[in-house]
Amino acid sequence: MADLQKKRFRLNYNMVLILICLVLFLGFGLVRSSFFSGKYIVDVLKMAVEIGIIVLPTTLLVIMGCIDFSMCAVLSLAAVISGIVTTQTNGFVGLLACLLVGVLCGSFNGLLVAVLRLPPMVTTLATMYLFKGIAEGITLGTSIGTNVAGTPLAIDDLGSSPRVWGRWYCGCGKYCKTRFIPTRVGQMGRSHSCSLMSTGSSPRVWGR
Amino acid sequence: MRKKKSLTAEGFLAILVVVVMAVIYFLGGGTKGFYSLQNVMSVLRTFSYLFVAAIGMTMIIITGNIDISFGAVISVIAIVMAAVSKLHLPFAVFFPVGMIVGALLCGLNAWLMVRFKLPSMVITLATQQIFYGALLLALDGSIYNLRANWTWFSFKFKLFGTIPVYILIALLLLAASILFFRYSPFIKRLYAIGNNRQGAIYAGIDVDKTIIETFVISGALLAFSSAILATAGNRVTCTVGNNLEMTVIAVVVVGGTSATGGSGKIYGSALGALLLAIVSPALTYMGINTYWTDLFTGAIIVLAVITSALRSYHYSFFRKNKAEVKTNG
Numbered sequence: 001m002a003d004l005q006k007k008r009f010r011l012n013y014n015m016v017l018i019l020i021c022l023v024l025f026l027g028f029g030l031v032r033s034s035f036f037s038g039k040y041i042v043d044v045l046k047m048a049v050e051i052g053i054i055v056l057p058t059t060l061l062v063i064m065g066c067i068d069f070s071m072c073a074v075l076s077l078a079a080v081i082s083g084i085v086t087t088q089t090n091g092f093v094g095l096l097a098c099l100l101v102g103v104l105c106g107s108f109n110g111l112l113v114a115v116l117r118l119p120p121m122v123t124t125l126a127t128m129y130l131f132k133g134i135a136e137g138i139t140l141g142t143s144i145g146t147n148v149a150g151t152p153l154a155i156d157d158l159g160s161s162p163r164v165w166g167r168w169y170c171g172c173g174k175y176c177k178t179r180f181i182p183t184r185v186g187q188m189g190r191s192h193s194c195s196l197m198s199t200g201s202s203p204r205v206w207g208r
Numbered sequence: 209m210r211k212k213k214s215l216t217a218e219g220f221l222a223i224l225v226v227v228v229m230a231v232i233y234f235l236g237g238g239t240k241g242f243y244s245l246q247n248v249m250s251v252l253r254t255f256s257y258l259f260v261a262a263i264g265m266t267m268i269i270i271t272g273n274i275d276i277s278f279g280a281v282i283s284v285i286a287i288v289m290a291a292v293s294k295l296h297l298p299f300a301v302f303f304p305v306g307m308i309v310g311a312l313l314c315g316l317n318a319w320l321m322v323r324f325k326l327p328s329m330v331i332t333l334a335t336q337q338i339f340y341g342a343l344l345l346a347l348d349g350s351i352y353n354l355r356a357n358w359t360w361f362s363f364k365f366k367l368f369g370t371i372p373v374y375i376l377i378a379l380l381l382l383a384a385s386i387l388f389f390r391y392s393p394f395i396k397r398l399y400a401i402g403n404n405r406q407g408a409i410y411a412g413i414d415v416d417k418t419i420i421e422t423f424v425i426s427g428a429l430l431a432f433s434s435a436i437l438a439t440a441g442n443r444v445t446c447t448v449g450n451n452l453e454m455t456v457i458a459v460v461v462v463g464g465t466s467a468t469g470g471s472g473k474i475y476g477s478a479l480g481a482l483l484l485a486i487v488s489p490a491l492t493y494m495g496i497n498t499y500w501t502d503l504f505t506g507a508i509i510v511l512a513v514i515t516s517a518l519r520s521y522h523y524s525f526f527r528k529n530k531a532e533v534k535t536n537g
Contacts, residue, residue: 130507
């Protein structure tokens, strides 16, 4: 009986998540009715998009039994580089640079993990410091404003709002991730020549 | 055969540390420069809190687990100690209280882990958020206007008026932990669990109890790191241990401990702590902006890890990979 219940619970795991979402949503809504207003809902959805896009490739990594600590670092590095490029040229080139940085960072991680067979945890921990360090070093801890007069921004509406520059970068960085992590997965997959699922079933594949 | 001839990871790390220190010495023109008393004490201070936290992390990683709530636990301990200190209680009271809090919080992590059979990464990620969140809820960000004797541990508690006693304690802990790692049956159990959990169970080891004990010990040790960090000023913020867990994990993996568990040496962690403690002051000394610290830290970790991987290149990559490529076309 207990076993059966457990099984049913596992099968309905996603349903439970949806239920929690609904309860939270309705609960907050009951406390403050303005939570149900269109503006709020759009805001919540925007945040869900930001997290959601980053989560998609992470799912692939976790299925393989890997982990990526360097995500935030790649995100800020890509954002900083794209910001600098945007101020020099225009928004479109900035976006391309953002994607390129993501691809490069992801390839570097993938190279270390797949070719040198380092554990992904160690690798991404190291590259987290590396990428974050580059981003911090370039900006010296400050932020980069792209609302320089006369700079054409072709992709104003890509991020959440052109008024909030930080958020725009976040959107950029996360858009980037969808591009580079499949690359990394591809790299790992190619050199190991085994499917995602079979890798995930044995976490020791990545061991040193 | 080849393995016997080649350096151990710890030996390599020791050489790296010596080389870095020599390079700094010669860049200083062979003068005292970097090795002034004040600078050395500052490096040893960082070493102390990193290493003492790394003792626990080394044990945890050897069992094949991880604890990413360390930073949050350090913050909680610091705030609790500050709160107890505000009740006009001396160091001899609030420090043990901090140790108990640390042991309880890390014990809670371990209990949740073994009770519900969840991965340590997931549980400690969750408790990290809970601890931080609870602190932010309970306080307005910091405890300030602490009593005059709050900073006694950092500034007044010195041997011969020069060497802070916490550095001596950290060095004593280093010696003790090396002996402990060599002779204690407890540590042997940790290696057994990390290498083969099921085998350890068959060998009659109470795995769950051992893991909880490991976490409790490391939690208690965190109080020491927390005391060094928190008593450095008259105000304790909720973010005193922010992101420290990543540095501690970095210290441990630079020290040659396998991230998947089962192998590692405590003096490796000590060397790792020393190396990472040198980076920031060395950059300042060479006139490089400290915002580049993370880049150098990352580069050092990458370098250390890649070299240790290349040492066994023939074993792990070359042969296996070639065979794989062949079989899979």
